[in-house]
Amino acid sequence: MIYSEVNLEVRYYETDQMGVVHHSNYIRYFECARNNMMLQMGYPIEKCEEDGVFTPIVSVECKYHHPAKMGDKLKCVAIVEKAPLAKLFIKQAVYNQYNVLCADGIVVLGFIDKVSGRPIRCPDILSKMIEQHIND
Amino acid sequence: MIYSEVNLEVRYYETDQMGVVHHSNYIRYFECARNNMMLQMGYPIEKCEEDGVFTPIVSVECKYHHPAKMGDKLKCVAIVEKAPLAKLFIKQAVYNQYNVLCADGIVVLGFIDKVSGRPIRCPDILSKMIEQHIND
Amino acid sequence: MIYSEVNLEVRYYETDQMGVVHHSNYIRYFECARNNMMLQMGYPIEKCEEDGVFTPIVSVECKYHHPAKMGDKLKCVAIVEKAPLAKLFIKQAVYNQYNVLCADGIVVLGFIDKVSGRPIRCPDILSKMIEQHIND
Amino acid sequence: MIYSEVNLEVRYYETDQMGVVHHSNYIRYFECARNNMMLQMGYPIEKCEEDGVFTPIVSVECKYHHPAKMGDKLKCVAIVEKAPLAKLFIKQAVYNQYNVLCADGIVVLGFIDKVSGRPIRCPDILSKMIEQHIND
Secondary structure, eight states, X not given: OEEEEEEEEOOGGGBOTTSSBOTHHHHHHXXXXXXXXXXXXXOOHHHHHHXXXXXXXXEEXXXXXXXXXXXXXXXXXXXXXXXXXXXXXXXXXXXXXXXXXXEEEEEEEOOEETTTOOBOOOOHHHHHHHHHHHHO | OEEEEEXXXXXXXXXXXXXXXXXXXXXXXXXXXXXXXXXXXXXXXXHHHHTTEEOOEEEEEEEEOSOOOTTOEEEEEEEEOSOOSSOEEEEEEEEOTTOOEEEEEEEEEOOEETTTOOBOOOOHHHHHHHHHHHHO | OEEEEEEEEOOGGGBOXXXXXXXXXXXXXXXXXXXXXXXXXTOOHHHHHHTTEEOXXXXXXXXXXSOOOTTOEEEEEEEEOSOOSSOEEEEEEEEOTTOOEEXXXXXXXXXXXXXXXXXXXXXXXXXXXXXXXXXX | OEEEEEEEEOOGGGBOTTSSBOTHHHHHHHHHHHHHXXXXXXXXXXXXXXXXXXXXXXXXXXXXXXXXXTTOXXXXXXXXXXXXXXXXXXXXXXXXXXXXXXXXXXXXXXXXXXXXXOBOOOOHHHHHHHHHHHHO
Protein backbone atom coordinates (compact mmCIF):
# COMPACT_ATOMS: atom_id res chain seq x y z
CA MET A 1 0.00 0.00 0.00
CA ILE A 2 1.19 3.51 -0.75
CA TYR A 3 0.06 6.08 1.77
CA SER A 4 0.76 9.74 1.19
CA GLU A 5 -0.46 12.86 2.91
CA VAL A 6 -0.07 16.59 2.42
CA ASN A 7 -1.00 19.40 4.79
CA LEU A 8 -3.09 22.23 3.37
CA GLU A 9 -4.60 25.19 5.12
CA VAL A 10 -8.07 26.29 4.09
CA ARG A 11 -7.87 29.37 1.89
CA TYR A 12 -10.41 32.17 2.20
CA TYR A 13 -11.48 32.01 -1.45
CA GLU A 14 -12.33 28.32 -1.00
CA THR A 15 -15.19 29.20 1.33
CA ASP A 16 -18.69 29.99 0.09
CA GLN A 17 -21.67 31.85 1.52
CA MET A 18 -22.58 28.87 3.70
CA GLY A 19 -19.43 29.85 5.62
CA VAL A 20 -17.57 26.61 4.89
CA VAL A 21 -15.34 25.21 2.16
CA HIS A 22 -17.27 24.80 -1.09
CA HIS A 23 -17.79 21.12 -1.93
CA SER A 24 -15.94 21.35 -5.25
CA ASN A 25 -12.71 22.21 -3.45
CA TYR A 26 -12.40 18.78 -1.85
CA ILE A 27 -12.08 17.40 -5.38
CA ARG A 28 -9.14 19.81 -5.72
CA TYR A 29 -7.67 18.80 -2.34
CA PHE A 30 -7.83 15.20 -3.57
CA GLU A 31 -5.78 16.24 -6.58
CA CYS A 32 -3.18 17.95 -4.39
CA ALA A 33 -2.82 14.73 -2.38
CA ARG A 34 -2.39 12.65 -5.55
CA ASN A 35 0.18 14.99 -7.03
CA ASN A 36 2.02 15.06 -3.72
CA MET A 37 2.13 11.24 -3.82
CA MET A 38 3.62 11.37 -7.32
CA LEU A 39 6.21 13.86 -6.09
CA GLN A 40 7.12 11.69 -3.09
CA MET A 41 7.61 8.68 -5.36
CA GLY A 42 10.07 10.76 -7.34
CA TYR A 43 7.92 11.08 -10.45
CA PRO A 44 6.06 14.39 -10.34
CA ILE A 45 3.06 14.86 -12.61
CA GLU A 46 4.82 17.48 -14.74
CA LYS A 47 7.61 14.92 -15.45
CA CYS A 48 4.98 12.36 -16.44
CA GLU A 49 3.50 14.88 -18.87
CA GLU A 50 6.93 15.76 -20.26
CA ASP A 51 7.32 12.02 -20.89
CA GLY A 52 4.24 12.23 -23.10
CA VAL A 53 1.50 10.89 -20.86
CA PHE A 54 -1.59 12.68 -19.58
CA THR A 55 -3.62 11.21 -16.73
CA PRO A 56 -7.24 12.31 -17.21
CA ILE A 57 -9.82 11.58 -14.54
CA VAL A 58 -12.19 8.71 -15.31
CA SER A 59 -14.44 9.14 -12.30
CA VAL A 60 -14.73 10.80 -8.92
CA GLU A 61 -16.76 9.80 -5.90
CA CYS A 62 -16.82 11.99 -2.85
CA LYS A 63 -18.77 11.74 0.40
CA TYR A 64 -18.97 14.79 2.61
CA HIS A 65 -18.88 14.14 6.35
CA HIS A 66 -17.88 17.33 8.14
CA PRO A 67 -17.43 20.85 6.79
CA ALA A 68 -13.92 22.34 6.70
CA LYS A 69 -13.72 25.99 7.72
CA MET A 70 -11.44 28.98 7.37
CA GLY A 71 -8.60 28.48 9.85
CA ASP A 72 -8.63 24.70 9.49
CA LYS A 73 -5.40 22.85 8.82
CA LEU A 74 -6.25 19.91 6.63
CA LYS A 75 -4.52 16.59 6.08
CA CYS A 76 -5.20 15.35 2.57
CA VAL A 77 -4.58 11.68 1.94
CA ALA A 78 -4.01 9.51 -1.13
CA ILE A 79 -3.81 5.73 -0.89
CA VAL A 80 -2.95 3.29 -3.68
CA GLU A 81 -3.30 -0.43 -3.04
CA LYS A 82 -2.70 -1.95 -6.45
CA ALA A 83 -0.42 -1.15 -9.38
CA PRO A 84 -2.45 0.09 -12.35
CA LEU A 85 -2.96 -1.54 -15.72
CA ALA A 86 -5.28 0.68 -17.73
CA LYS A 87 -6.62 2.50 -14.68
CA LEU A 88 -5.28 3.71 -11.36
CA PHE A 89 -7.60 3.61 -8.34
CA ILE A 90 -6.85 6.06 -5.54
CA LYS A 91 -8.56 6.24 -2.17
CA GLN A 92 -8.73 9.77 -0.91
CA ALA A 93 -9.58 11.50 2.33
CA VAL A 94 -9.46 14.92 3.94
CA TYR A 95 -9.15 15.33 7.73
CA ASN A 96 -9.12 18.49 9.79
CA GLN A 97 -6.68 19.36 12.61
CA TYR A 98 -8.81 17.43 15.10
CA ASN A 99 -8.49 14.35 12.92
CA VAL A 100 -12.18 14.56 12.03
CA LEU A 101 -12.91 13.09 8.60
CA CYS A 102 -14.22 15.92 6.41
CA ALA A 103 -14.59 14.01 3.15
CA ASP A 104 -13.47 10.81 1.51
CA GLY A 105 -13.83 9.14 -1.82
CA ILE A 106 -12.33 7.27 -4.72
CA VAL A 107 -10.74 8.76 -7.83
CA VAL A 108 -9.99 6.71 -10.93
CA LEU A 109 -7.36 7.88 -13.40
CA GLY A 110 -6.70 6.73 -16.94
CA PHE A 111 -3.68 7.25 -19.16
CA ILE A 112 -3.62 8.80 -22.59
CA ASP A 113 -0.90 9.54 -25.08
CA LYS A 114 -0.32 13.29 -24.97
CA VAL A 115 0.02 13.62 -28.76
CA SER A 116 -2.59 11.20 -30.10
CA GLY A 117 -5.03 11.56 -27.21
CA ARG A 118 -5.47 7.80 -27.34
CA PRO A 119 -5.94 5.70 -24.17
CA ILE A 120 -2.83 3.73 -23.26
CA ARG A 121 -1.75 1.43 -20.45
CA CYS A 122 -0.03 2.91 -17.46
CA PRO A 123 3.55 3.67 -18.55
CA ASP A 124 6.08 1.08 -17.28
CA ILE A 125 8.09 3.65 -15.37
CA LEU A 126 5.03 4.60 -13.34
CA SER A 127 3.56 1.11 -12.79
CA LYS A 128 6.95 -0.24 -11.65
CA MET A 129 7.44 2.68 -9.33
CA ILE A 130 4.01 2.14 -7.81
CA GLU A 131 4.61 -1.61 -7.45
CA GLN A 132 7.91 -0.99 -5.74
CA HIS A 133 6.42 1.53 -3.31
CA ILE A 134 3.50 -0.79 -2.55
CA ASN A 135 5.95 -3.52 -1.57
CA ASP A 136 8.16 -1.26 0.53
CA MET B 1 -39.78 14.16 -13.46
CA ILE B 2 -38.26 17.63 -13.37
CA TYR B 3 -35.86 18.32 -16.20
CA SER B 4 -33.90 21.54 -16.27
CA GLU B 5 -31.02 22.70 -18.40
CA VAL B 6 -28.78 25.72 -18.55
CA ASN B 7 -26.36 26.77 -21.28
CA LEU B 8 -22.84 27.63 -20.22
CA GLU B 9 -19.83 28.48 -22.34
CA VAL B 10 -16.47 27.12 -21.29
CA ARG B 11 -14.41 29.85 -19.63
CA TYR B 12 -10.68 30.12 -20.24
CA TYR B 13 -9.76 29.91 -16.56
CA GLU B 14 -11.62 26.60 -16.35
CA THR B 15 -9.06 24.91 -18.60
CA ASP B 16 -5.87 23.35 -17.28
CA GLN B 17 -2.52 22.48 -18.80
CA MET B 18 -3.99 19.35 -20.40
CA GLY B 19 -5.77 21.86 -22.66
CA VAL B 20 -9.26 20.86 -21.53
CA VAL B 21 -11.69 21.80 -18.76
CA HIS B 22 -10.33 20.75 -15.35
CA HIS B 23 -12.36 17.87 -13.90
CA SER B 24 -13.35 19.82 -10.77
CA ASN B 25 -15.28 22.30 -12.89
CA TYR B 26 -17.92 19.76 -13.94
CA ILE B 27 -18.85 19.56 -10.25
CA ARG B 28 -19.39 23.33 -10.50
CA TYR B 29 -21.36 23.03 -13.75
CA PHE B 30 -23.58 20.51 -11.93
CA GLU B 31 -24.19 23.14 -9.27
CA CYS B 32 -25.13 25.75 -11.88
CA ALA B 33 -27.68 23.33 -13.34
CA ARG B 34 -29.18 22.62 -9.91
CA ASN B 35 -29.42 26.29 -8.99
CA ASN B 36 -30.95 27.04 -12.38
CA MET B 37 -33.57 24.35 -11.67
CA MET B 38 -34.38 26.01 -8.34
CA LEU B 39 -34.69 29.36 -10.13
CA GLN B 40 -37.01 27.90 -12.77
CA MET B 41 -39.24 26.41 -10.08
CA GLY B 42 -39.55 29.90 -8.63
CA TYR B 43 -37.54 29.21 -5.48
CA PRO B 44 -33.96 30.34 -6.01
CA ILE B 45 -31.30 29.02 -3.66
CA GLU B 46 -30.71 32.47 -2.11
CA LYS B 47 -34.42 32.60 -1.17
CA CYS B 48 -34.15 29.14 0.38
CA GLU B 49 -31.21 30.38 2.45
CA GLU B 50 -33.07 33.53 3.46
CA ASP B 51 -35.81 31.19 4.67
CA GLY B 52 -33.27 29.65 7.03
CA VAL B 53 -32.27 26.49 5.20
CA PHE B 54 -28.87 25.50 3.85
CA THR B 55 -28.53 22.62 1.40
CA PRO B 56 -25.08 21.07 1.94
CA ILE B 57 -23.83 18.39 -0.41
CA VAL B 58 -23.94 14.84 0.96
CA SER B 59 -22.19 13.13 -1.92
CA VAL B 60 -21.08 13.59 -5.50
CA GLU B 61 -20.44 11.01 -8.17
CA CYS B 62 -19.13 12.06 -11.54
CA LYS B 63 -18.06 10.03 -14.57
CA TYR B 64 -16.00 11.75 -17.24
CA HIS B 65 -16.75 10.72 -20.82
CA HIS B 66 -15.48 13.39 -23.17
CA PRO B 67 -13.36 16.47 -22.45
CA ALA B 68 -14.94 19.91 -22.83
CA LYS B 69 -12.71 22.52 -24.45
CA MET B 70 -12.37 26.27 -24.75
CA GLY B 71 -14.97 27.40 -27.28
CA ASP B 72 -17.46 24.71 -26.30
CA LYS B 73 -21.04 25.64 -25.54
CA LEU B 74 -22.24 23.30 -22.85
CA LYS B 75 -25.72 22.16 -21.87
CA CYS B 76 -25.82 21.39 -18.16
CA VAL B 77 -28.70 19.25 -16.98
CA ALA B 78 -30.37 18.55 -13.63
CA ILE B 79 -33.07 15.91 -13.27
CA VAL B 80 -35.17 15.18 -10.19
CA GLU B 81 -37.41 12.14 -10.18
CA LYS B 82 -38.65 12.03 -6.60
CA ALA B 83 -39.63 14.61 -3.99
CA PRO B 84 -37.11 14.63 -1.14
CA LEU B 85 -37.61 13.66 2.48
CA ALA B 86 -34.26 14.02 4.23
CA LYS B 87 -32.27 13.97 1.02
CA LEU B 88 -32.64 15.19 -2.54
CA PHE B 89 -31.21 13.07 -5.35
CA ILE B 90 -30.31 14.88 -8.55
CA LYS B 91 -29.13 13.30 -11.79
CA GLN B 92 -26.72 15.55 -13.61
CA ALA B 93 -25.14 15.68 -17.02
CA VAL B 94 -23.05 17.98 -19.18
CA TYR B 95 -23.25 17.86 -22.99
CA ASN B 96 -21.28 19.83 -25.54
CA GLN B 97 -22.67 21.63 -28.61
CA TYR B 98 -22.55 18.39 -30.63
CA ASN B 99 -24.71 16.74 -27.98
CA VAL B 100 -21.80 14.57 -26.91
CA LEU B 101 -22.01 13.57 -23.25
CA CYS B 102 -19.01 15.11 -21.48
CA ALA B 103 -19.81 14.02 -17.92
CA ASP B 104 -22.67 12.72 -15.85
CA GLY B 105 -23.31 11.81 -12.27
CA ILE B 106 -25.49 11.97 -9.21
CA VAL B 107 -25.46 14.60 -6.50
CA VAL B 108 -27.20 14.15 -3.15
CA LEU B 109 -28.20 17.16 -1.08
CA GLY B 110 -29.21 17.34 2.54
CA PHE B 111 -30.97 20.10 4.46
CA ILE B 112 -29.77 21.85 7.58
CA ASP B 113 -31.13 24.59 9.74
CA LYS B 114 -29.05 27.68 8.98
CA VAL B 115 -28.86 28.78 12.62
CA SER B 116 -28.44 25.50 14.49
CA GLY B 117 -26.57 23.65 11.75
CA ARG B 118 -28.76 20.63 12.53
CA PRO B 119 -30.02 18.29 9.79
CA ILE B 120 -33.68 18.80 9.02
CA ARG B 121 -36.20 17.39 6.57
CA CYS B 122 -36.69 19.12 3.26
CA PRO B 123 -38.76 22.25 3.99
CA ASP B 124 -42.42 21.85 3.02
CA ILE B 125 -42.32 24.75 0.57
CA LEU B 126 -39.55 23.05 -1.40
CA SER B 127 -40.82 19.47 -1.26
CA LYS B 128 -44.30 20.57 -2.38
CA MET B 129 -42.86 22.62 -5.18
CA ILE B 130 -40.80 19.68 -6.37
CA GLU B 131 -43.75 17.31 -6.13
CA GLN B 132 -45.91 19.69 -8.14
CA HIS B 133 -43.27 20.11 -10.85
CA ILE B 134 -42.70 16.37 -11.03
CA ASN B 135 -46.39 15.85 -11.70
CA ASP B 136 -46.63 18.62 -14.29
CA MET C 1 -14.09 52.12 -30.02
CA ILE C 2 -15.03 48.46 -29.61
CA TYR C 3 -17.66 47.85 -26.99
CA SER C 4 -18.61 44.32 -26.05
CA GLU C 5 -20.69 42.91 -23.25
CA VAL C 6 -21.63 39.48 -22.01
CA ASN C 7 -24.28 38.52 -19.47
CA LEU C 8 -23.23 36.24 -16.65
CA GLU C 9 -25.18 35.06 -13.64
CA VAL C 10 -23.37 34.85 -10.33
CA ARG C 11 -22.54 31.24 -9.53
CA TYR C 12 -22.82 29.91 -6.01
CA TYR C 13 -19.20 28.73 -5.84
CA GLU C 14 -18.08 32.27 -6.69
CA THR C 15 -19.35 33.54 -3.34
CA ASP C 16 -17.25 33.47 -0.19
CA GLN C 17 -18.03 33.57 3.53
CA MET C 18 -18.62 37.32 3.38
CA GLY C 19 -21.76 36.33 1.46
CA VAL C 20 -20.73 38.08 -1.75
CA VAL C 21 -18.70 37.28 -4.86
CA HIS C 22 -15.02 36.78 -4.00
CA HIS C 23 -12.91 39.61 -5.38
CA SER C 24 -10.74 37.32 -7.52
CA ASN C 25 -13.77 36.36 -9.59
CA TYR C 26 -14.15 39.83 -11.10
CA ILE C 27 -10.75 39.26 -12.68
CA ARG C 28 -12.31 36.15 -14.22
CA TYR C 29 -15.44 38.02 -15.30
CA PHE C 30 -13.13 40.51 -17.03
CA GLU C 31 -11.59 37.58 -18.92
CA CYS C 32 -15.01 36.31 -19.98
CA ALA C 33 -15.83 39.76 -21.37
CA ARG C 34 -12.55 39.91 -23.29
CA ASN C 35 -12.97 36.46 -24.77
CA ASN C 36 -16.53 37.29 -25.70
CA MET C 37 -15.24 40.37 -27.53
CA MET C 38 -12.78 38.20 -29.46
CA LEU C 39 -15.60 35.82 -30.34
CA GLN C 40 -17.83 38.67 -31.53
CA MET C 41 -15.04 40.01 -33.75
CA GLY C 42 -14.88 36.55 -35.34
CA TYR C 43 -11.51 35.59 -33.93
CA PRO C 44 -12.02 33.52 -30.79
CA ILE C 45 -9.10 33.10 -28.40
CA GLU C 46 -8.75 29.38 -29.16
CA LYS C 47 -8.30 30.26 -32.86
CA CYS C 48 -5.65 32.81 -31.94
CA GLU C 49 -3.82 30.11 -29.98
CA GLU C 50 -4.14 27.63 -32.84
CA ASP C 51 -2.50 30.31 -34.99
CA GLY C 52 0.48 30.16 -32.65
CA VAL C 53 -0.05 33.18 -30.42
CA PHE C 54 -0.62 33.30 -26.69
CA THR C 55 -1.90 36.47 -25.03
CA PRO C 56 -0.50 36.53 -21.48
CA ILE C 57 -1.66 39.19 -19.05
CA VAL C 58 0.82 42.01 -18.43
CA SER C 59 -1.13 43.77 -15.70
CA VAL C 60 -4.51 44.00 -14.04
CA GLU C 61 -6.07 46.87 -12.14
CA CYS C 62 -9.45 46.45 -10.52
CA LYS C 63 -11.47 48.76 -8.31
CA TYR C 64 -14.34 47.30 -6.33
CA HIS C 65 -17.41 49.50 -5.98
CA HIS C 66 -20.39 47.34 -5.06
CA PRO C 67 -20.53 43.66 -4.13
CA ALA C 68 -22.22 41.23 -6.51
CA LYS C 69 -24.38 38.60 -4.85
CA MET C 70 -25.89 35.21 -5.56
CA GLY C 71 -28.92 35.79 -7.76
CA ASP C 72 -27.36 38.78 -9.52
CA LYS C 73 -27.33 38.95 -13.30
CA LEU C 74 -24.14 40.68 -14.31
CA LYS C 75 -23.21 42.61 -17.42
CA CYS C 76 -19.48 42.26 -18.07
CA VAL C 77 -17.96 44.80 -20.39
CA ALA C 78 -14.78 45.03 -22.45
CA ILE C 79 -13.82 48.21 -24.29
CA VAL C 80 -10.91 48.70 -26.69
CA GLU C 81 -10.11 52.20 -27.92
CA LYS C 82 -6.85 51.69 -29.78
CA ALA C 83 -5.39 48.96 -31.98
CA PRO C 84 -2.46 47.26 -30.23
CA LEU C 85 1.20 47.26 -31.17
CA ALA C 86 3.06 45.29 -28.51
CA LYS C 87 0.28 45.60 -25.96
CA LEU C 88 -3.49 45.64 -25.94
CA PHE C 89 -5.26 47.87 -23.39
CA ILE C 90 -8.77 46.85 -22.39
CA LYS C 91 -11.14 48.79 -20.17
CA GLN C 92 -13.35 46.50 -18.19
CA ALA C 93 -16.41 46.80 -16.04
CA VAL C 94 -19.00 44.66 -14.30
CA TYR C 95 -22.54 45.94 -13.66
CA ASN C 96 -25.38 44.22 -11.85
CA GLN C 97 -29.01 43.96 -13.02
CA TYR C 98 -29.78 47.41 -11.56
CA ASN C 99 -26.98 48.86 -13.65
CA VAL C 100 -24.93 49.51 -10.53
CA LEU C 101 -21.20 49.41 -11.21
CA CYS C 102 -19.74 46.52 -9.21
CA ALA C 103 -16.14 46.74 -10.39
CA ASP C 104 -14.07 48.29 -13.12
CA GLY C 105 -10.48 48.29 -14.21
CA ILE C 106 -7.89 48.01 -16.92
CA VAL C 107 -6.26 44.87 -18.22
CA VAL C 108 -3.16 44.91 -20.41
CA LEU C 109 -2.33 41.95 -22.64
CA GLY C 110 0.89 41.10 -24.40
CA PHE C 111 1.55 38.68 -27.22
CA ILE C 112 4.01 35.81 -27.25
CA ASP C 113 4.95 33.20 -29.76
CA LYS C 114 3.41 29.93 -28.55
CA VAL C 115 6.45 27.84 -29.44
CA SER C 116 9.37 30.11 -28.51
CA GLY C 117 7.64 31.91 -25.65
CA ARG C 118 9.14 35.12 -26.99
CA PRO C 119 7.26 38.43 -26.93
CA ILE C 120 5.97 39.46 -30.35
CA ARG C 121 3.89 42.28 -31.79
CA CYS C 122 0.18 41.84 -32.04
CA PRO C 123 -0.43 39.53 -35.02
CA ASP C 124 -1.59 41.39 -38.14
CA ILE C 125 -4.85 39.47 -38.37
CA LEU C 126 -5.81 40.62 -34.88
CA SER C 127 -4.60 44.23 -35.07
CA LYS C 128 -6.39 44.74 -38.41
CA MET C 129 -9.56 43.22 -37.07
CA ILE C 130 -9.44 45.48 -34.04
CA GLU C 131 -8.74 48.55 -36.18
CA GLN C 132 -11.64 47.72 -38.45
CA HIS C 133 -14.05 47.23 -35.55
CA ILE C 134 -12.87 50.46 -33.90
CA ASN C 135 -13.71 52.35 -37.07
CA ASP C 136 -17.10 50.71 -37.55
CA MET D 1 7.42 47.45 8.40
CA ILE D 2 5.65 44.12 8.68
CA TYR D 3 7.03 41.48 6.35
CA SER D 4 5.31 38.14 6.08
CA GLU D 5 5.74 35.26 3.68
CA VAL D 6 4.07 31.93 3.09
CA ASN D 7 5.22 29.03 0.92
CA LEU D 8 2.72 27.64 -1.56
CA GLU D 9 3.21 24.97 -4.19
CA VAL D 10 1.51 25.48 -7.53
CA ARG D 11 -1.58 23.28 -7.78
CA TYR D 12 -2.48 21.54 -11.01
CA TYR D 13 -5.96 23.09 -11.19
CA GLU D 14 -4.37 26.54 -11.03
CA THR D 15 -2.79 26.06 -14.45
CA ASP D 16 -4.58 26.90 -17.69
CA GLN D 17 -4.20 25.84 -21.29
CA MET D 18 -1.24 28.19 -21.74
CA GLY D 19 0.55 25.68 -19.49
CA VAL D 20 1.16 28.17 -16.67
CA VAL D 21 -0.68 29.45 -13.61
CA HIS D 22 -3.79 31.41 -14.62
CA HIS D 23 -3.37 35.11 -13.87
CA SER D 24 -6.38 35.24 -11.52
CA ASN D 25 -4.64 32.87 -9.13
CA TYR D 26 -1.94 35.37 -8.19
CA ILE D 27 -4.75 37.51 -6.75
CA ARG D 28 -5.57 34.46 -4.63
CA TYR D 29 -1.92 33.90 -3.68
CA PHE D 30 -1.87 37.52 -2.53
CA GLU D 31 -4.83 36.76 -0.28
CA CYS D 32 -3.08 33.72 1.19
CA ALA D 33 -0.07 35.91 2.04
CA ARG D 34 -2.30 38.53 3.68
CA ASN D 35 -4.21 35.99 5.74
CA ASN D 36 -0.94 34.35 6.75
CA MET D 37 0.27 37.75 7.97
CA MET D 38 -2.89 38.15 10.07
CA LEU D 39 -2.31 34.67 11.52
CA GLN D 40 1.31 35.45 12.35
CA MET D 41 0.26 38.64 14.13
CA GLY D 42 -2.04 36.48 16.26
CA TYR D 43 -5.28 37.84 14.81
CA PRO D 44 -6.49 35.47 12.08
CA ILE D 45 -9.08 36.72 9.63
CA GLU D 46 -11.78 34.39 10.97
CA LYS D 47 -11.27 35.92 14.45
CA CYS D 48 -11.61 39.40 12.95
CA GLU D 49 -14.89 38.34 11.36
CA GLU D 50 -16.14 36.79 14.59
CA ASP D 51 -15.41 40.18 16.16
CA GLY D 52 -17.88 41.68 13.69
CA VAL D 53 -15.61 43.17 11.04
CA PHE D 54 -15.34 42.24 7.37
CA THR D 55 -12.38 43.43 5.29
CA PRO D 56 -13.59 43.82 1.71
CA ILE D 57 -11.13 44.57 -1.06
CA VAL D 58 -11.12 48.17 -2.30
CA SER D 59 -8.67 47.70 -5.14
CA VAL D 60 -6.11 45.33 -6.61
CA GLU D 61 -3.17 46.06 -8.84
CA CYS D 62 -1.05 43.24 -10.15
CA LYS D 63 1.86 43.19 -12.58
CA TYR D 64 2.89 39.90 -14.11
CA HIS D 65 6.61 39.39 -14.62
CA HIS D 66 7.31 35.68 -14.97
CA PRO D 67 4.89 32.75 -15.28
CA ALA D 68 4.68 30.25 -12.42
CA LYS D 69 4.42 26.62 -13.48
CA MET D 70 3.31 23.26 -12.13
CA GLY D 71 6.09 22.04 -9.85
CA ASP D 72 7.04 25.54 -8.73
CA LYS D 73 7.37 26.29 -5.03
CA LEU D 74 6.23 29.84 -4.53
CA LYS D 75 7.02 32.38 -1.84
CA CYS D 76 4.08 34.73 -1.38
CA VAL D 77 4.80 37.98 0.38
CA ALA D 78 2.72 40.62 2.17
CA ILE D 79 4.25 43.87 3.40
CA VAL D 80 2.56 46.56 5.48
CA GLU D 81 4.37 49.84 6.08
CA LYS D 82 1.75 51.95 7.78
CA ALA D 83 -1.00 51.31 10.31
CA PRO D 84 -4.43 51.73 8.68
CA LEU D 85 -7.08 54.33 9.36
CA ALA D 86 -9.94 53.73 6.97
CA LYS D 87 -7.86 51.66 4.56
CA LEU D 88 -5.02 49.17 4.78
CA PHE D 89 -2.39 49.20 2.01
CA ILE D 90 -0.53 45.94 1.42
CA LYS D 91 2.40 45.40 -0.92
CA GLN D 92 2.36 41.93 -2.36
CA ALA D 93 4.71 39.75 -4.33
CA VAL D 94 5.08 36.17 -5.54
CA TYR D 95 8.52 34.63 -6.15
CA ASN D 96 9.35 31.18 -7.45
CA GLN D 97 11.96 28.76 -6.01
CA TYR D 98 14.73 30.49 -7.99
CA ASN D 99 13.76 33.78 -6.35
CA VAL D 100 12.48 35.09 -9.66
CA LEU D 101 9.69 37.64 -9.21
CA CYS D 102 6.55 36.18 -10.79
CA ALA D 103 4.11 38.94 -9.90
CA ASP D 104 3.77 41.91 -7.60
CA GLY D 105 1.18 44.49 -6.75
CA ILE D 106 -0.74 46.45 -4.21
CA VAL D 107 -3.97 45.50 -2.51
CA VAL D 108 -6.11 47.96 -0.57
CA LEU D 109 -8.54 46.73 2.07
CA GLY D 110 -11.39 48.54 3.74
CA PHE D 111 -13.33 47.69 6.88
CA ILE D 112 -17.06 47.26 7.22
CA ASP D 113 -19.34 46.39 10.06
CA LYS D 114 -20.47 42.80 9.50
CA VAL D 115 -24.07 43.48 10.52
CA SER D 116 -24.77 46.92 9.05
CA GLY D 117 -22.45 46.59 6.06
CA ARG D 118 -21.34 50.17 6.76
CA PRO D 119 -17.73 51.29 6.27
CA ILE D 120 -15.88 51.74 9.55
CA ARG D 121 -12.38 52.63 10.63
CA CYS D 122 -9.89 49.85 11.18
CA PRO D 123 -10.80 48.27 14.54
CA ASP D 124 -8.50 49.35 17.38
CA ILE D 125 -7.36 45.84 18.12
CA LEU D 126 -6.09 45.45 14.57
CA SER D 127 -4.56 48.90 14.09
CA LYS D 128 -2.68 48.63 17.40
CA MET D 129 -1.44 45.18 16.53
CA ILE D 130 -0.20 46.40 13.16
CA GLU D 131 1.46 49.46 14.73
CA GLN D 132 3.20 47.29 17.29
CA HIS D 133 4.48 44.85 14.66
CA ILE D 134 5.66 47.70 12.44
CA ASN D 135 7.74 49.04 15.32
CA ASP D 136 9.19 45.65 16.28
